[in-house]
Amino acid sequence: MSRSANTALYSRNFLLLICAVVCMSIGYATLLPVLPLWAVRGGASEFVGGTMSGLFMATTVLAQLGTPWLSRKLGYRLTLALGCLLLGAPAPLFGFITDAEPMLVLSAIRGIGFGLTTVTGSALVAELLPRHELGRGSGLQGVAVTLPQLVGLPAGVWLAENWSYPGVFWLTGIVPVLGCVPALLLPRLSGQLTPPGGGRPIAQLRALLGPWLAAFAVGLGYGAVVTFVPMSISTSVLVLLAVGSAMLLGRWASGVVADRMLAPGQQLPAGVLLGAAGLAGIALAIAASSGWLAVLAGALFGLGYGVIQNDALVVMFHRVPPYRYGLASANWNVAIDGGYGLGAVLIGAIVTGPGFVAAFGVSAGLLLAVLLPAVVVARRVRRTAAPERDDSRDVALDRA
Structure with missing residues (x-):
């Protein structure tokens, strides 16, 4: 049987996850620059407009911090469905109000829903796939998130200005609620944060710091780009x-490269340099x-x-044991979305x-400031990956 047939x-379960993620992302991305x-x-x-995005991400981050606990109580599928409901409903x-205060309240509620969906969506990639497919799986899940953003970010602005702001609000309400259907069809899975014999959460959090800083800094730049x-x-x-x-x-290609190199983390320095150059x-x-330079x-x-x-x-998934996938997912999402909100x-x-x-100059400088931690992550990956490659080669020679 071919490799592709065995993947x-x-x-069914991974495709159901992708469908739910697409519905969530349409509701999120299309409304992001419109509000x-x-x-x-x-x-x-403009400061109030930015604060709406910031409050959305603040409640997103708070929800993300509590999602590993909630997923243990409700299971991943119910947590994902609840997130889709809170994001869309x-x-x-928004079409009935123009005052800042009620819009901020609605943004906060939607942020809670988005936080639940992002953590469960990322954690389910690791729960549903073997480790050797995490790079491509994360890349495919990234495509499911990014493709609606590719269409939704510009389309949301165009539709609002040329069609109807309330129409965009209804569209971005209905589609995420539809995502509840594939979410509820997923198998019963729940995050387990502690093994029977205990664990070392502080050491594992420390191992996530380098990639966390890179994700946070680039999320900050993305918040600047989308909002302003x-x-x-x-x-x-x-x-x-x-x-x-x-x-x-970038996300799909990175996933393919990570699986083939078996060394996730080595691409972080290049990503930092590309992102900082873009912001500058x-x-x-x-x-x-210059519009075309932009x-x-x-x-x-x-x-x-x-x-x-x-x-x-x-690299976060590879730095924690399987029972910490929820922790890794929560930290990654907090970095991306917390950076966006800030x-x-x-x-x-x-x-x-x-x-x-x-x-935007400050945004570029802040991203460039995490180049050193990104380089440290990449070097550590090279040092740990080299013996693994040598051992594999030695085994092959022994068998020969």
Whole structure:
């Protein structure tokens, strides 16, 4: 039987997970750049628009921290379904309000739902697949997240401006709720955080620090891009399309490379450099009023973002035992989404002062600051991978 026929990547359960993730991501990504525009259109400042994104991610992070515990109580499938419901159900209500306070409340509720879906979605990749397929599995799950972003980020802005803001709100409410169906068809699985004989959670958290920093810094840059590119660049729809396309390519390619190299973590330095160059390029594009430079810079950032997303998650899974997959997933999601939320608020504060050029320049500098931890992760992976390759070769020679 062929290798492709034996792979768990095409199993019923993994495909059900992908369907649920796609529904969730459509609701998340399509509304992401629209809500700040809706708030500003209603008379709020750019800072309030950024705060909406920041509050969404703040409650996302809080939910992510509690998801491993909740998944042990309810199981992964019920937790995933609950997340889809909380993410989608409040969305149509935005069409009936323009005041900042109720919009912030709805954003907070949706953030809780998004937090539940992100952690369970990532953890289920490791639960449903063998370790040697985690790179491609994470990459495929990343495609399921990123492809709706590729379409949804620019389409959300275009549909809102040229069709109807309330129509976008209804669309992004219905689709995530539909994701409850494949989620509930998944098998009964629940996260186990502690083994029967105990564990070493502090040491395992320390092992996740390097990839966590890279994921957090690139998430911060993504928060700046999604929230403020539509406000500062005339070709914002094309820029967001470039970011999503390159993110899709970067995440899938990173997964394939990780499985073939058997050394997840080695791609982090390249991802940091690509992402920082992209953010710096966006700053230059705004200063020069160059829409096409902004598109190219967005592609560079998206490529780096995709590489870091996938490689950081896979190396986290490889650094913990199976009973800590929920912990690794929660930490990775907190890094990505916490960085996004802080980026929306922090960069929003800079925008109201020095302006957009300085804001994206700071984003690039913050990402570049984690290059050293990324290099340390890659070097440690090389040192541990080399003996494994040598042992395999020795075994092959002995058998020969």
